Amino acid sequence: MPADKVAEYADGLCYTDLMAGYYLGASEEVLQAIADYSAWFFVWDDRHDRDAVHGRAAQWRRLRFRLHAALDAPAAHLRHPDPLVAGLADSVGRLFAFLPGTWNARFRRHFHAVIDAYDREFRNRLQGRVPLVDEYLALRRLTFAHWIWTDLLELSAGCELPDAVRKHPSFRKAALLSQEFAAWYNDLCSLPKEIAGDEVHNLGISLITHEGLTLEEAVDDVRRRVEECISGFIDVEKDVLRLADRLADGTVRGKELGAAVRACLANMRNWFSSVYWFHHESGRYTVDSWDDRSTPPYVNNEAAGEK
Structure with missing residues (x-):
């Protein structure tokens, strides 16, 4: 993104606002680290998109290997010449400072899987291949980084x-439903942009291609799935609260775990409102105001990702 576009669009993209609405109760230091990682994630997503649009397979392959390496050894990549690689190293290095190494190892494992899923998406896009609905739903859990x-x-x-x-x-069902809501609502709001850009990864596009639905029917189907995430979460939320009560068994550790589960559950609930707000406030999805409906106005088609 050119410097003038940063000045014009950065605040309006609302990336850090999205995280502030999801991780309520976090310390300022933790929230800043998460918000910066989130902003990095959106930039990475745009680089991936431009590499696919321009067929830059060698550049994408090189970036993928570098991101895997930076995730495993962030301190060694802080001064990498590609700012996207250095940005990941900085972000995860800060995230890794707060919880034990077991959490860091889990995060690494989950994000390695996300990088590999982005590679599968890249290959689908080069081939113009629209995944089957069930295949897409499984891939989406990774490319949206649910875990x-x-x-x-x-x-x-x-x-x-x-x-x-x-x-x-x-607990796992509540977490999954909050993330499925976000991913599918994102698909709903991204559908005009992604149809215009000949995208192949969108629940609506998979439904149209493989289930024979019209555009209107596909939109209704995705909206139904989104609404079912909300009702399903409200139902399972009661079970998670009972789990928190059982964990709070009168011991110091039990009290800590019970409070942590309640905090996590409350922010799963916050994800619904934060994601809804974000998609209607962020300039990333105001497609009707773009000259080119397939490309956000802050993206430089020619230069993005060339370094």
């Missing part, structure tokens, strides 16, 4: 949750 944003809830709560809590069916 990364869920991991960061623990950072916000200041407590690493044990596997027995994180993998509890009710």
Whole structure:
């Protein structure tokens, strides 16, 4: 993004505002680290998009390997000449300062999977291949980084949750529903831009291509799925609250875990309102105001990602 575009559009993109609405209760230092990582993620997403649009397979392959390396050894990549690689190193290095190494290892594992999923998406785009609906839904959980944003809830709560809590069916379902809502609502709001840009990764596009739905029917289907995420979350939320009560067994550790689960659950709920607000306030999705409906006005088609 050219410097003049940064000045014109950065605040209006509302990336840090989105995180501020999701990770309520986090310390200022934690929230700043998460917000900066989120902003980096959007920039990376745009680089990935430009590499796909221009067929820059070698550049994308090189970037993918560098991001994997920076994730494994952030301190060694802080001065990397590609600012996107250095930015990831800086972001994750700061995130890794708050919780034990076991949390860091989990975050690394989850984000390595996200990078690889972006590569699968890149290859689909070069081939013009629209994934089947079920295939797309599984891929979307990775490209939207469901488990990364869920991991960061623990950072916000200041407590690493044990596997027995994180993998509890009710807790995991609540986390998944909050992220599915976000991913599918994003698909709904991105659909005009992505149809205009001949994109192949959107739930609506998969429904149209493989289920034979009209555009209107696909929009209705995605909206129904979004609404079911909301009702499903409200139902399972009660079970997670009961889990928090059981964890608070009178011990110091139990009290800490119970409070952390409640904090994580509250911010899963906040994800719904924050994501809804973001998609109607961010300049990233105001497609009707763009001259080119396939490309945000802050993206320089020719230069983006050339370094």
